[in-house]
Structure formats: C-alpha cells, structure tokens
Amino acid sequence: MRGATGCLALLVFLLCLLSSPPDLLAKPLKLQGPLQLPSPLAVMPLQDPAKVELGRALFFDRRLSGDGTVSCAVCHIPDEAFADGQKISSAYPTNKHWRHTPSLLNAGYLDVFFWDGRSRSLEAQAQGPIHSSFEMNLNPRYLVAKLREISAYQQLFEKAWGGGVTLERIVASLAAFERILLVSDSPFDRYLRGDQTALSSEAKQGLEIFFGSRGNCVQCHSGRLLSDQKFYNLGVAELPELISDPQHRATRNFFLAELGLEPMDRDPGYYAVTRRDEDMGAFRTPPLRQVAETAPYMHNGSLASLTEVIEFFDRGGGDDPNKSPLLKPLGLSSTEKQALEAFLQSLSGSYPLVRAPRPPGF
C-alpha cells in the first residue's frame, strides 16, 4: 500500500505534521503472557525542505553516473518500496552486480548500512554507489565538477546550504531525502500504539510466534526496526549464477580486491569488514517494515517469497559450517506458518510516493 502524496511539497507538509518532539514517552506494549514488544518508531527529526528537495533532484538524476544512464532510483525504485524486485541489483551498463538491493524505507533510522555493514552513516553510504565501478561508476570529484557547471544546481545548493557544490553537501542532501522515506503506520505500528483492533487474529497469532518461543524471530529481529543491526550467517546458499557467470565473478573479485581480499567463490559478508573468521558469510539483519513488498529476500535475493523465507527458517536455515547457532529447526505447523506470514504482511503501511523532478538545468 502506498500513500497518496503526489508531490514533495505535500511530503514536507506531512513531515512538519509528524515532527513533534521525538516519541520518547512511548512504552513497550505488553501482550498477555511474557512477550515484550518493541516501542513504536521514534518520530524522525524534521528535515530541511531545501535539502530534501535538493536530495530528491540528485536521487533521480542520471548525471550522477559515468555514462548518464544510472540514477539512485534505478535500483531504489519508488514504486517498488524503494527496492527493485530483482534477485541481484541492476548494475552499470554492460556489468553485473553481485548483491540484492535493500529497500531504503526507514533507512534513516539505521546505524549500519549495506548487507556487510561497511558503512556507518547514511551520508557515507550514499557516496558508495556513485563511486562503485559496477554501480554508477562516477568519480565523486568529477561529479562535483560537473554539478558546479549547472547553474540550476548552484541555486539549489545555495538555497539548501548557503554555499556551493561539495561532495559532503551532495551526500548530505541525498541522506536528507532518504530520511523522509518512512513507514510508520502499518497495522503493527498502530497495534504498538495501542490500537488493539489493528491486527487480525491471524496476524496476532503470528506476532506471538515472532516474539515468542515458537519462532523466536525476535532474537535478531528486535527493537523498533525489528532489526538488531547485527550480523549472522544463516547458511543462505550462493546463487549458482554468481559462481558460474564470469561477469558476476569479476564483480565479486573486484569488490574483494578493493578491500585487500583474495578472490573467493562465496560472499564473505561481514568478514570483509572485520576479517574475523566468525563473520564469514554473515549479513546484517534487515529491518522488516514493508517486507511483504520487497521480495525477493536475503543478500542475494535467493528466496523468492515470504513463504520461502518462513520455510527456510523453519528448517533451521541453510547449510554452512559457520552458521549461527541461534538457528534451529522450528517445526511450525502450516497454520503457524500462515499466521507468521500474516504478521509479516501486517508490517506494511504507507510510504511517500515520490516522483522524479525535472532534472535541474534541463
């Protein structure tokens, strides 16, 4: 489900409405029994409308790529919950990617970014794909030089920042835009705020499985975002094409070489950041708002549906010598699996429908 806001002005207006002091008073809701639910999402601090507007222009601008064909919106598609619906992300033309696109929704709440956690701020994250040879493939310093020659951008930067184009301002503007891409009105969110009617009885049963001992999904999908932002090896199988296809292999090996690692026939995940053996094949727990709209799942998009994801966890995950000991076969009944899926469906709310502005200077 998507919101009905059709233009940024309305978005900013809505943000103003939402931007009362942070929701620090919300208390965890207790179900009958021992389940402890997270607090409702905190209200995101108001973003400067001029920075958001500049960030929106940059987000949709294909000139942020080397050949002028790839914008951020190519992989983070507004109509697809700011993900892209593909197993493996789109890549810079003639190249192939090696990981799945995560949704940007609620990314503004995160502290750790990318599947492997190699970035610790939204601003730092925003710079990565622009520079990446297999994503947007543009030297950021060249981007700055290009934008400085576009008077419409000069004006937008002046309005937003009181100064000219810099790389820091580019990524900060992108981050400001991303911080308005929020979901906080799902049935689950309404339930957390005290609306006992927000969840169907099936979804409530699923909630009990999720937060209780039957599923215990909450051991990783915890906190307000339903993510502990930590890293686990679930034993997700490598996609065969990532192993066999020379272009996918080249991308992976290039990525690894850039981090000083030798080529390998697997995705090392968090190991590439920490170099600790126990982090081999571990990926960040994804937040779960709007999860029903962001199939396929996992770092390589190898699970096509929520049904497959639930089956995967019911089996105790996949096979990997380094698999997290937290994963055990659950033995859920078909009714319990359906209930769990109903709960995951209840995590979808409305999010801003953002359209591309006319590119500055055109």
Added chain:
Amino acid sequence: MEEYQGKLRLVIKHYPYRYRDYSYLSAQAAEAARAQGKFWEYFDLMMAEKKLAREDLIGYAEQLQLDVARFTSELDNETHLARVEEDVQLARSLDLFQTPSFVINGRLLVGGRPIEKFRELIDAALAEVAGAN
C-alpha cells in the same frame, strides 16, 4: 506467451547501448532480417549465439537462408538505422535507459524478474481490460 495465447502481444523495441561496439549493428541486422520476414528467428539465433560482429551477423543470415546479398547490403548501408533510432528516441522520451525494461499495459518493470511478477502484472492488466468491457 504460450500461457497467455491469444491474450498477449509482445513488441520488442531496440535500445542499443551507445558504448557497445556491436549493439547498433545487431539491432540493424535484426531489422534486416525482419525485412525478409524472419525477425524472431534471427533475434532468437543472436540471443543464443551471443556473437555480434559483422561476420557473425552475416553468418546467421546464411543459417536462416536469407537473401545474404540483400541482408549484407542493407547492413552495410545502414538501411534500417533510422528505424532503430526511432526506438531509441521513444525510449528516451519515456525516460527509459536500462535494458531490459518491460512495459506491460503502461506499467514499467526494469530488469529481469521472476515469471510470477510478470503473471501478476499481466493478470492485473487483463482484469482491468475485462472490467472496462
């Protein structure tokens, strides 16, 4: 296509990537094959073989028993370049830059997707048409 026989029409538009050596050439070759009534056979052969230099393209024309002299002449004289450019301009006017991109009754899908996603959009489009009638 078999699953939706009689309900679905597939239209291919060219979008040769400007920095690829052979993409414009192979798009024109497909049009030269169309001029002799064998677009789909030629298209499928190119996709299967994946070699797209001029000699390869002429070889495919031979395999499909096209009039090779005519095919080669049209290829070398860029007879169908304007037709290919029309598609490129159409794509740009629709703000399409990625391949493959699919438009299903107005709904855009960028990139390869599972068949279920196509079914979802095709079924929705068919239901919409049925509702309108």
